[in-house]
Amino acid sequence: MLRFLLLLLVLAVPAFAVEPDEILDDPVMEERAREISKGLRCLVCQNENIDDSNADLARDLRLLVRERLVAGDTDQEVEDYVVDRYGEFILLKPKFSLRNAILWFTGPILFLIGGAGVIGFIRRRSRAEKPDDGLSDEERDRLASLIGD
Amino acid sequence: MIVELGHFALVLAFGVAILQAIVPMIGAQKGWADWMRFGTPASQVQVVLVGLSFAALMYAFVTSDFSVRLVAANSHSSKPMIYKITGVWANHEGSLLMWNTILAIFGAMVAVFGKGLPPSLKARVLSIQAMISVSFLSFILFTSNPFLRLARPPIDGEGLNPLLQDLGLAFHPPFLYLGYVGLSVSFSFAIAALLEGKVDAAWARWVRPWTLAAWVFLTIGIGLGSWWAYYELGWGGWWFWDPVENSSFMPWLVATALLHSAIVVEKRNALKSWTILLAILAFSFSLIGTFIVRSGVLTSVHAFATDPTRGMFVFGIILITIGGALTLFAIRASTLKTSAVFGVVSRESALVLNNLLLAVSAAVVFVGTIWPLIAEAFTGAKVSVGAPFFDMAFTPFMVLLAILLPIGSMVPWKRGKLKKTMKPLQGVVILTVVLLALVWTLQTGEGMLAPIGLALAFWVAAGAVVDISYRAKLGRASLGESLRRFRNFPRSEWGKMVSHFGLGIVIFAITVLTALETEDIRTVNPGERYPLGKYEVLFDGVETVQGPNYIAQRGHFSVFEDGKLVASLSPEKRVYPVEGMPTTEAGIQQNLLRDLYIVVGDKQDDGSWAVRSYIKPFTAWLWIGLLVMAVGGLLSLSDRRYRVAAPANKPAGKPVEAVPAE
Numbered sequence: 001m002l003r004f005l006l007l008l009l010v011l012a013v014p015a016f017a018v019e020p021d022e023i024l025d026d027p028v029m030e031e032r033a034r035e036i037s038k039g040l041r042c043l044v045c046q047n048e049n050i051d052d053s054n055a056d057l058a059r060d061l062r063l064l065v066r067e068r069l070v071a072g073d074t075d076q077e078v079e080d081y082v083v084d085r086y087g088e089f090i091l092l093k094p095k096f097s098l099r100n101a102i103l104w105f106t107g108p109i110l111f112l113i114g115g116a117g118v119i120g121f122i123r124r125r126s127r128a129e130k131p132d133d134g135l136s137d138e139e140r141d142r143l144a145s146l147i148g149d
Numbered sequence: 150m151i152v153e154l155g156h157f158a159l160v161l162a163f164g165v166a167i168l169q170a171i172v173p174m175i176g177a178q179k180g181w182a183d184w185m186r187f188g189t190p191a192s193q194v195q196v197v198l199v200g201l202s203f204a205a206l207m208y209a210f211v212t213s214d215f216s217v218r219l220v221a222a223n224s225h226s227s228k229p230m231i232y233k234i235t236g237v238w239a240n241h242e243g244s245l246l247m248w249n250t251i252l253a254i255f256g257a258m259v260a261v262f263g264k265g266l267p268p269s270l271k272a273r274v275l276s277i278q279a280m281i282s283v284s285f286l287s288f289i290l291f292t293s294n295p296f297l298r299l300a301r302p303p304i305d306g307e308g309l310n311p312l313l314q315d316l317g318l319a320f321h322p323p324f325l326y327l328g329y330v331g332l333s334v335s336f337s338f339a340i341a342a343l344l345e346g347k348v349d350a351a352w353a354r355w356v357r358p359w360t361l362a363a364w365v366f367l368t369i370g371i372g373l374g375s376w377w378a379y380y381e382l383g384w385g386g387w388w389f390w391d392p393v394e395n396s397s398f399m400p401w402l403v404a405t406a407l408l409h410s411a412i413v414v415e416k417r418n419a420l421k422s423w424t425i426l427l428a429i430l431a432f433s434f435s436l437i438g439t440f441i442v443r444s445g446v447l448t449s450v451h452a453f454a455t456d457p458t459r460g461m462f463v464f465g466i467i468l469i470t471i472g473g474a475l476t477l478f479a480i481r482a483s484t485l486k487t488s489a490v491f492g493v494v495s496r497e498s499a500l501v502l503n504n505l506l507l508a509v510s511a512a513v514v515f516v517g518t519i520w521p522l523i524a525e526a527f528t529g530a531k532v533s534v535g536a537p538f539f540d541m542a543f544t545p546f547m548v549l550l551a552i553l554l555p556i557g558s559m560v561p562w563k564r565g566k567l568k569k570t571m572k573p574l575q576g577v578v579i580l581t582v583v584l585l586a587l588v589w590t591l592q593t594g595e596g597m598l599a600p601i602g603l604a605l606a607f608w609v610a611a612g613a614v615v616d617i618s619y620r621a622k623l624g625r626a627s628l629g630e631s632l633r634r635f636r637n638f639p640r641s642e643w644g645k646m647v648s649h650f651g652l653g654i655v656i657f658a659i660t661v662l663t664a665l666e667t668e669d670i671r672t673v674n675p676g677e678r679y680p681l682g683k684y685e686v687l688f689d690g691v692e693t694v695q696g697p698n699y700i701a702q703r704g705h706f707s708v709f710e711d712g713k714l715v716a717s718l719s720p721e722k723r724v725y726p727v728e729g730m731p732t733t734e735a736g737i738q739q740n741l742l743r744d745l746y747i748v749v750g751d752k753q754d755d756g757s758w759a760v761r762s763y764i765k766p767f768t769a770w771l772w773i774g775l776l777v778m779a780v781g782g783l784l785s786l787s788d789r790r791y792r793v794a795a796p797a798n799k800p801a802g803k804p805v806e807a808v809p810a811e
Binding site for chain 2: 021
């Protein structure tokens with residue numbers, strides 16, 4: 001039984017993200033490979049990049065990225081190369097494209113619209129008449145201090 | 150027998166919840182006092198019944214009663230007792246029952262602490278709490294019943310996902326649920342206020358403690374989750390922008406906005422409809438969070454229920470709850486008029502900006518989280534949205550927020566002058582700029598992350614200190630006078646300072662963790678030494694060890710600094726035979742300055758081992774910072790204003806006034 005478990009241990013424990021034997025000799029190129037890997041999804045994993053993933057496929061992709069870099073590709077060319085082969089699904093950061101416009105512009109556009117609304121609101125508030133609640137300024141101040149202002 | 154009693158109690162609770170949803174609401178509409186009063190005893194009966202049912206399920210887990218399907222599927226007799234207990238909520242059905250138990254507890258607490266609430270408001274709040282309860286209880290009883298028996302019980306259970314057999318993760322869901330469900334109280338108050346057509350300072354004062362409590366729980370829950378990810382998932386990441394993480398982060402962002410806008414309602418009687426909307430949104434995000442985790446639509450490691458029927462049920466609950474609430478809001482919000490007047494430069498304006506930035510960043514997280522779904526539904530394209538997107542689309546808003554925070558927290562209410570507000574901050578501004586320049590020059594060509602992050606961290610933390618010191622007239626009045634002022638500050642003032650200071654710590658930790666980590670990947674032979682930063686590591690070898698319900702290969706590493714042993718690390722690779730699943734346990738030695746973090750990998754053909762080693766600077770401060778933020782929240786929560794504001798504690802006969810003395 002114990003032998004079986006030990007066998008299981010050896011077989012079941014997957015490889016381990018970037019393996020020592022994958023690392024390129026050129027540290028600058030290796031650094032580029034790591035950066036690119038962090039933006040590529042391990043296709044068989046859940047929300048994991050290939051740099052962190054233990055899956056065999058991730059290892060193949062890491063090797064592929066390094067291969068392309070050694071062959072002289074720029075970072076962009078490597079990225080285009082894997083997107084060509086595996087589709088846009090592999091990018092953890094979707095492209096700036098018309099298709100992804102809503103994704104990329106929700107933040108900025110909401111900020112602009114919200115900002116305009118906020119400016120309008122604040123200006124209205126700063127120009128508004130004081131409320132006619134029958135209180136004098138002193139009374140209102142006293143009330144404010146009573147409710148802990 | 151006990152399991153059947155638990156089941157029966159749950160059905161009874163369902164019945165009570167239906168009555169509690171209907172009777173007090175009719176009472177409040179018609180003005181029938183005795184019908185309104187029904188909510189209080191009903192909520193207390195409900196908490197007893199749901200509590201009994203939860204206890205019965207726990208009993209089944211603790212006694213390893215494998216005739217209960219849920220226990221058989223999620224437990225094992227060899228599991229340590231603590232994980233038998235936490236196993237109750239480490240699965241779909243049990244976690245929902247816990248969700249409902251917490252809901253019942255919060256409902257009963259509203260009934261008990263809310264003695265000073267106007268009867269009609271209280272009746273409506275309890276009725277809405279009960280409606281939420283009805284929907285979740287029906288979900289449990291009709292689609293996810295934890296009490297079902299098996300005709301042929303197995304000899305032993307199937308075990309629990311080993312990743313979940315961990316203390317950090319075991320207590321992560323309860324805290325998150327306390328946060329999610331805490332926001333249901335703010336939600337119920339918001340809906341009740343819309344029905345009443347009245348939102349005022351008193352209302353804000355009733356809502357704020359619940360929101361604060363929920364926020365504190367969420368903060369701790371998120372912190373626990375990221376701590377777990379850090380030491381359990383492998384390479385020392387602490388936040389992955391995983392859909393499940395995002396689903397707890399969105400309610401947190403909105404709850405943070407709500408906390409701040411409720412202050413404006415309380416102090417200035419402004420931002421009323423916006424605050425109501427935030428209360429609705431905060432709970433909506435909690436529901437959506439539950440939906441995301443429970444339905445498995447966005448599959449991820451946490452989604453243990455991948456069942457579309459359940460998904461549709463939760464989707465229905467969400468649609469009715471959010472749709473109904475927003476419709477009511479659209480009809481009634483216009484009745485909430487703001488009367489306050491304030492200048493362009495004022496605390497009010499600053500808090501509005503805070504809300505804008507938090508709301509927009511929550512929207513970014515939301516869109517990023519559901520985008521893969523939307524893109525696939527409408528264009529058929531499969532896209533991934535991961536960390537690189539969020540880093541780019543989310544961070545700018547947080548940077549803006551951090552820049553504005555110290556100024557906004559010092560500008561006076563109603564009307565202020567920017568120049569005057571900035572004056573006490575001058576020193577901090579100069580130091581911040583110097584720090585920025587210094588870090589930028591010291592590092593060569595490393596990008597702007599470290600300089601900006603460190604400068605912002607200092608700006609936020611120092612700003613919080615200057616704020617409270619300025620209020621105490623430190624340096625402008627006699628020391629005695631300042632001390633007296635420090636002593637007399639309301640707790641909420643300290644809460645504000647502590648929370649903002651904690652945020653500064655968090656920014657600091659995130660920055661150094663991201664920018665200044667040292668990593669080393671290599672193969673090492675047993676007995677070999679290798680350098681790691683200023684340390685030297687000796688790899689002593691790997692042994693096989695037998696744990697209570699797993700076997701592991703355990704590596705032994707000794708870390709030396711200047712020839713002195715500073716740490717012995719034993720990272721493991723574990724296999725849980727029952728579940729047939731491997732996990733990694735990193736070897737970590739943590740102190741306040743750095744974490745040493747070693748993971749052992751595979752044995753190579755030549756007998757050496759793959760090893761990953763890291764020096765992670767100041768990592769502990771990430772969680773210390775989160776804890777400090779939570780403590781700030783607790784300080785605010787303990788402000789006597791919120792207790793004094795519950796006038797029912799006063800002897801009867803005195804006029805009921807929600808006016809604290811300060």
